[in-house]
Amino acid sequence: MNVELVVLDMAGTTVRDDGAVEAAFSAALEAVGVPADSPEREDVDAYVRDTMGQSKIEVFRALFPAEGVAEKANRVFESAFASRAIEVAEPLPGAEEAIDKLRAQGRRVCLSTGFSARTRDALLARLGWTELADLVVCPADAGGRGRPFPDMVLTAVLRLGITDVRAVAVAGDTGFDMLTGRRAGASVAAGVLTGAHDEATLRAHGATHVLGSVAELPGVLER
CATH class of the missing domain: 1.10.150 (DNA polymerase; domain 1)
Incomplete structure (x- = not known):
């Protein structure tokens, strides 16, 4: 899909x-x-x-x-x-380019975070990312529940008019990112090794792919 x-x-x-x-x-x-x-x-x-x-x-x-x-x-x-x-705070190497590539491929991109709306907005301003993605969500945008509940992913599906939850890829550095994606019905749950958890933990929580960094994701989805 x-x-x-x-x-x-x-x-x-x-x-x-x-x-x-x-x-x-x-x-x-x-x-x-x-x-x-x-x-x-x-x-x-x-x-x-x-x-x-x-x-x-x-x-x-x-x-x-x-x-x-x-x-x-x-x-x-x-x-x-x-x-x-x-x-x-600063972008991880290749992150901005990966988001640009994903959008150039015709995909919508949503950034998600477990922080409050206030912290999210301060972080986006620091990075100069207020216009980088199609949507940015935090738990407050999804009824108050964050990961590992599927609510933030499903909120993005609804707000961006996605046709099927299976047409979603989730990427993150923790097992809870993987669990959230799988609970939401995403067909791709890509773990990245630039953050908190190792490959074994990401796999144990349902990762379909484990990547060195998010910079690899556009190529994986294109293939």
Whole structure:
């Protein structure tokens, strides 16, 4: 089936954040009483690594079920990430060219992120990407649920008038990107090795392809 829509993750897939995500998680954990030297920090850090790609508020809700704690952690995370990302974020090599090639092939392109709308917009402005893709979505655009739910991909399908969910390719650097694509019915779930997870993790979560970077994707879809 011809791929009509390509949904691309941002941080780790199309965007290099130079450690901004990890630094923001650290700031958030400090803010809710889990400093780097606390006994539980190693387990918490492992959970954060394993759930990279998932909606950040869902990660914090799983870690901190007490009322208000997850929301506080998420606010600190978003603020810390936005401040650092504005300084350091840049396109991963070949990302902009890949998006241009995909659109030149006649495909629609949607960027997706688990960040808030405010952080998403700050990141797009930093990169000069406000007009790069056909659509950019975050959990708030899809009813509030981020990865691994299929909602952001399906929102893009609806907004861009795609004829069939099988005519979708999803690309990302985490297992949750792969799981999201498969749950949404995408025929291609392409993992890239420029971010959080390795090939084994990407395959275990349903990757149909594993690529060195997103720069390879236009060629894969063209073939």
